[in-house]
Amino acid sequence: xxxxxxxxxxxxxxxxxxxxxxxxxxxxxxxxxxxxxxxxxxxxxxxxxxxxxxxxxxxxxxxxxxxxxxxxxxxxxxxxxxxxxxxxxxxxxxxxxxxxxxxxxxxxxxxxxxxxxxxxxxxxxxxxxxxxxxxxxxxxxxxxxxxxxxxxxxxxxxxxxxxxxxxxxxxxxxxxxxxxxxxxxxxxxxxxxxxxxxxxxxxxxxxxxxxxxxxxxxxxxxxxxxxxxxxxxxxxxxxxxxxxxxxxxxxxxxxxxxxxxxxxxxxxxxxxxxxxxxxxxxxxxxxxxxxxxxxxxxxxxxxxxxxxxxxxxx
Amino acid sequence: xxxxxxxxxxxxxxxxxxxxxxxxxxxxxxxxxxxxxxxxxxxxxxxxxxxxxxxxxxxxxxxxxxxxxxxxxxxxxxxxxxxxxxxxxxxxxxxxxxxxxxxxxxxxxxxxxxxxxxxxxxxxxxxxxxxxxxxxxxxxxxxxxxxxxxxxxxxxxxxxxxxxxxxxxxxxxxxxxxxxxxxxxxxxxxxxxxxxxxxxxxxxxxxxxxxxxxxxxxxxxxxxxxxxxxxxxxxxxxxxxxxxxxxxxxxxxxxxxxxxxxxxxxxxxxxxxxxxxxxxxxxxxxxxxxxxxxxxxxxxxxxxxxxxxxxxxxxxxxxxxxxxxxxxxxxxxxxxxxxxxxxxxxxxxxxxxxxxxxxxxxxxxxxxxxxxxxxxxxxxxxxxxxxxxxxxxxxxxxxxxxxxxxxxxxxxxxxxxxxxxxxxxxxxxxxxxxxxxxxxxxxxxxxxxxxxxxxxxxxxxxxxxxxxx
Numbered sequence: 001x002x003x004x005x006x007x008x009x010x011x012x013x014x015x016x017x018x019x020x021x022x023x024x025x026x027x028x029x030x031x032x033x034x035x036x037x038x039x040x041x042x043x044x045x046x047x048x049x050x051x052x053x054x055x056x057x058x059x060x061x062x063x064x065x066x067x068x069x070x071x072x073x074x075x076x077x078x079x080x081x082x083x084x085x086x087x088x089x090x091x092x093x094x095x096x097x098x099x100x101x102x103x104x105x106x107x108x109x110x111x112x113x114x115x116x117x118x119x120x121x122x123x124x125x126x127x128x129x130x131x132x133x134x135x136x137x138x139x140x141x142x143x144x145x146x147x148x149x150x151x152x153x154x155x156x157x158x159x160x161x162x163x164x165x166x167x168x169x170x171x172x173x174x175x176x177x178x179x180x181x182x183x184x185x186x187x188x189x190x191x192x193x194x195x196x197x198x199x200x201x202x203x204x205x206x207x208x209x210x211x212x213x214x215x216x217x218x219x220x221x222x223x224x225x226x227x228x229x230x231x232x233x234x235x236x237x238x239x240x241x242x243x244x245x246x247x248x249x250x251x252x253x254x255x256x257x258x259x260x261x262x263x264x265x266x267x268x269x270x271x272x273x274x275x276x277x278x279x280x281x282x283x284x285x286x287x288x289x290x291x292x293x294x295x296x297x298x299x300x301x302x303x304x305x306x307x308x309x310x311x312x313x314x
Numbered sequence: 315x316x317x318x319x320x321x322x323x324x325x326x327x328x329x330x331x332x333x334x335x336x337x338x339x340x341x342x343x344x345x346x347x348x349x350x351x352x353x354x355x356x357x358x359x360x361x362x363x364x365x366x367x368x369x370x371x372x373x374x375x376x377x378x379x380x381x382x383x384x385x386x387x388x389x390x391x392x393x394x395x396x397x398x399x400x401x402x403x404x405x406x407x408x409x410x411x412x413x414x415x416x417x418x419x420x421x422x423x424x425x426x427x428x429x430x431x432x433x434x435x436x437x438x439x440x441x442x443x444x445x446x447x448x449x450x451x452x453x454x455x456x457x458x459x460x461x462x463x464x465x466x467x468x469x470x471x472x473x474x475x476x477x478x479x480x481x482x483x484x485x486x487x488x489x490x491x492x493x494x495x496x497x498x499x500x501x502x503x504x505x506x507x508x509x510x511x512x513x514x515x516x517x518x519x520x521x522x523x524x525x526x527x528x529x530x531x532x533x534x535x536x537x538x539x540x541x542x543x544x545x546x547x548x549x550x551x552x553x554x555x556x557x558x559x560x561x562x563x564x565x566x567x568x569x570x571x572x573x574x575x576x577x578x579x580x581x582x583x584x585x586x587x588x589x590x591x592x593x594x595x596x597x598x599x600x601x602x603x604x605x606x607x608x609x610x611x612x613x614x615x616x617x618x619x620x621x622x623x624x625x626x627x628x629x630x631x632x633x634x635x636x637x638x639x640x641x642x643x644x645x646x647x648x649x650x651x652x653x654x655x656x657x658x659x660x661x662x663x664x665x666x667x668x669x670x671x672x673x674x675x676x677x678x679x680x681x682x683x684x685x686x687x688x689x690x691x692x693x694x695x696x697x698x699x700x701x702x703x704x705x706x707x708x709x710x711x712x713x714x715x716x717x718x719x720x721x722x723x724x725x726x727x728x729x730x731x732x733x734x735x736x737x738x739x740x741x742x743x744x745x746x747x748x749x750x751x752x753x754x755x756x757x758x759x760x761x762x763x764x765x766x767x768x769x770x771x772x773x774x775x776x777x778x779x780x781x782x783x
Binding site: 005008009011012015016019020023024027042043086151152153157159160162163164165166167168171194198201202205 | 320500501502505506509536538539711712717718719720722723726754755757758759761762763765766769770771772773
């Protein structure tokens with residue numbers, strides 16, 4: 001490689017770095033401007049809405065798609081907001097809970113799943129779902145940096161924060177998916193007549209007996225995130241926390257449930273396990289699939305939660 | 315080490331800089347390439363380096379022996395040593411369990427229960443690729459087409475050169491060894507075309523293929539609950555996923571090699587723009603299809619021994635080509651479908667005295683390829699049959715979308731990928747040479763746009779599809 005070639009090669013490298021850096025910032029700041037105004041959709045809208053209502057709402061629900069689909073905050077009796085998001089786990093929810101104002105009086109329901117705590121492969125990657133707020137929300141930035149889930153390239157190319165979400169954000173900016181002012185975060189699943197047969201096949205195929213073959217070793221990372229919530233609980237005496245596992249279609253192994261209940265007890269966290277609530281019921285209409293209840297099932301479960309809370313300190 | 319990893323992003327520039335600092339001695343450059351290639355491979359599992367070293371040593375030694383042997387019989391004897399050793403290794407690591415399992419099943423159907431004969435064998439990454447590469451070396455020496463290499467470092471570098479080590483292109487000794495055994499130069503054409511191809515490859519793999527894979531995986535994992543529309547869309551997505559995944563890998567490999575002054579052979583030439591399956595195989599995984607043609611089809615007699623033998627040879631070549639991909643009956647059926655339709659085309663062309671089909675040929679070819687892909691992607695024969703039956707039952711209900719963001723991204727990216735392909739295809743310039751059309755500023759802008767697209771759309775698949783082969 002002679003001098004001239006070296007010069008040309010360096011020119012390509014330097015120009016590419018400069019142009020890509022500039023282009024990245026242009027897109028990043030444009031998306032910031034747009035995304036701040038987006039209040040609908042799971043790309044960023046729901047998170048934006050949560051951040052705007054979190055300190056003025058008396059009842060908040062955290063969790064994954066099961067929390068999102070199973071708990072009708074209006075039925076439970078409080079004016080609240082359901083922050084359940086598809087595909088999230090304890091890392092994502094721990095980070096969000098830590099954004100709450102400590103002294104504010106609130107009832108917080110955290111939906112947890114046994115699978116999350118005994119999944120040996122769980123690395124807390126779900127926290128990446130908050131990357132759109134990286135460097136823009138102090139608590140979330142701290143949680144993301146601590147998680148080690150961000151790419152080192154993210155320090156140079158900021159638009160990576162919008163990875164996978166850009167189209168959804170732009171779409172919801174121009175055409176909001178729903179009226180967010182009347183949205184409480186709860187997204188029930190209605191099962192249409194032509195989906196019923198598919199649902200029945202799924203349920204008939206569902207058997208989870210292999211779960212009991214595992215030794216159910218707790219995932220230390222999931223446990224650490226749970227402990228981080230516990231620390232927040234201790235710092236927030238005005239808040240009431242309740243941890244809940246909602247029903248599952250056919251949980252044939254209860255060893256993990258027992259272990260999780262013991263962990264929660266040792267940590268001094270209030271926990272209710274409803275995994276087997278509808279186990280004896282053979283009513284498929286309560287279900288969308290083996291892990292998600294239908295709107296009918298969610299309403300029945302929310303009603304039950306409301307009744308339980310009416311008779312308790314909650 | 316994966317091409318789409320941070321490790322490679324660090325590895326490539328380091329090796330590149332040291333390599334060109336050693337420009338005064340190509341032999342020192344070769345030593346560096348050999349060490350780097352072993353680091354590259356050892357990053358995955360250093361234990362299997364011994365296998366590559368063994369294979370390299372064997373063929374280096376046998377190559378010399380074939381050349382030195384006097385008389386056809388002696389040459390053939392040494393060639394057999396190479397064939398048996400290389401295919402033996404491949405057989406043990408790749409096919410032992412398949413044949414043991416198939417044998418046990420056959421015995422069982424005949425009423426004889428056989429104990430479990432399968433072994434816990436790990437498939438070494440890239441074994442199918444470097445085995446074919448070393449085999450072609452021995453065969454070419456036997457055929458008198460090349461001379462045996464006298465430089466052991468050069469030969470070892472030929473077998474293990476990192477850009478093509480784990481998933482090809484399967485380079486011929488006649489193309490690569492002469493390049494390794496002389497001084498390489500880097501010129502602006504190689505830089506431009508190499509850089510352009512590396513980034514196009516990254517975009518194809520990380521943005522397009524991996525995003526398509528999200529939808530494909532979710533549908534194929536629960537194929538029994540999906541209707542015809544969903545299975546058809548997932549299969550179309552898979553057709554593009556595997557194309558962009560593998561051609562993307564080849565682009566990064568060929569582009570990386572250019573930065574070290576090497577010209578690899580082309581591996582893909584827009585295969586979905588083919589009017590016949592024959593043409594498809596001239597454009598798809600070209601280094602494998604030409605290998606099969608030159609070392610298997612022609613060795614079996616090609617089309618020189620009458621029409622029946624020609625059809626047999628075609629079918630046999632494609633069956634073995636299918637089996638090369640993996641030890642599963644699905645791959646055999648995939649090869650059989652291609653073999654049958656290639657024979658059908660041969661017959662039709664000869665009967666109608668035509669050389670190709672009209673524009674409808676594009677659709678015909680894509681449909682045949684699509685049906686065959688179902689067998690390639692499905693986890694077993696039963697699921698593949700169910701998927702084919704469901705698609706052909708025309709139960710076209712509402713489409714399963716899954717994660718709306720992922721689906722929309724996939725549709726957008728497949729469209730961008732298709733348009734890029736169409737643009738290059740219509741330019742009559744190969745992708746390998748396309749980068750030379752841009753000046754340095756234009757090239758930097760294009761690469762920057764690709765980087766931005768990667769930031770916005772990268773997906774996180776663990777591996778390249780062809781690594782499993």
